[in-house]
Amino acid sequence: MNTNRAEAERLLAIGEKLLESRDLNGSRDFAILAQEAEPLLEGSDQILAIVDVLVAAEKPIHNSQLDWYAILQVDRTCQNLDLIRKQYRRLGLLLHPDKNPFSLADHAFKLVTDAWAVLSDPVQKALYDGEVAGLVETASFWTACPYCYFLFEYPADCEGCCLRCQNCERSFHGLSIPSLPPLVPGQEAYYCNWGCLPMGFVFGTLGSNGPGSVPENDPNAVSNGAASELGSLSARKQGRPQKGV
Structure with a gap:
């Protein structure tokens, strides 16, 4: 077996264990190391997608409102629906529970789906943007x-x-x-x-x-x-x- 691949699999296994214990930062670090050791190794990008979504969800706007833009990894001022849709589809493919076997994938997938439901609807998006603007202004x-x-x-x-x-x-x-x-x-x-x-x-x-x-x-x-x-x-x-x- 290729030495780099064996090392990458070992690092990815550690990242998976850390993800199961909700050590998101540690899991991300080992997933990145595994990806650097073997870029074609399957699984590292799935763990990174889970971690990025969950970390974004843990940082609500002024402790009260989930940042749907951060969950979809787009700028909060983004008005480009095509870009938002592209991010939703990319994350959806990486996080779908039928394709992602790692812990917390279902939770991350639900967050991405909820974010898309808000940001893809013009009425809900306008209401959400107004609420966020009010939070930022009065904090x-x-x-x-x-x-x-x-x-x-x-x-x-x-x-x-x-x-x-x-x-x-x-x-x-x-x-x-x-x-x-x-x-x-x-x-x-x-x-x-x-x-x-x-x-x-x-x-x-x-x-x-x-x-x-x-x-x-x-x-x-x-x-x-x-x-x-x-x-x-x-x-x-x-x-x-x-x-x-």
């Missing part, structure tokens, strides 16, 4: 200044950026707060605990000394040592919820 997140404890709401594309507090004017890392702190009964204030807020986070690659370093031109940045000291404190403080502009 936002809440964050807190770790110095003065004021809350702010910013557009979603600001998440993870270096922001400047509109109250104390100090720089801080815009980390998303999963849920707002409880309000103080009868007051426009909230309870917070220093140990729970994202205090003392530095700004990653903005520093010249590598990841995690403090930016040289930001006197307000808190070092890792200072962050540890602040994080060890426990206190309750009231602050008024504020909405960012």
Whole structure:
């Protein structure tokens, strides 16, 4: 037996096992290695098709709406029905359960079929595009200044950026707060605990000394040592919820 083919079959078998355990990234890596070792080996393109569809389905638009365009592997602004149809047919042939013996092929095939049902119908596509546009336009997140404890709401594309507090004017890392702190009964204030807020986070690659370093031109940045000291404190403080502009 050809050495390359034997190695490719071994790699593909590992990719299949990883797919069965839903390790999508690992499965993709081994399927690519198998394809590189033996381009004509049957099965690697089928595993890659499954993984690509499932990964796209795991990344909904702002955690609420499946991205049908990504599932069919076309750009979200695509208005070319022929291109969308071509992608649907290509993926359908690779994923059809009668031809694809690998785990999760039926689930991936259903996602592709559902995507085509929406994007091939002018009325459903127009409604879907409108919903997606609304999600993109209104998406936002809440964050807190770790110095003065004021809350702010910013557009979603600001998440993870270096922001400047509109109250104390100090720089801080815009980390998303999963849920707002409880309000103080009868007051426009909230309870917070220093140990729970994202205090003392530095700004990653903005520093010249590598990841995690403090930016040289930001006197307000808190070092890792200072962050540890602040994080060890426990206190309750009231602050008024504020909405960012």
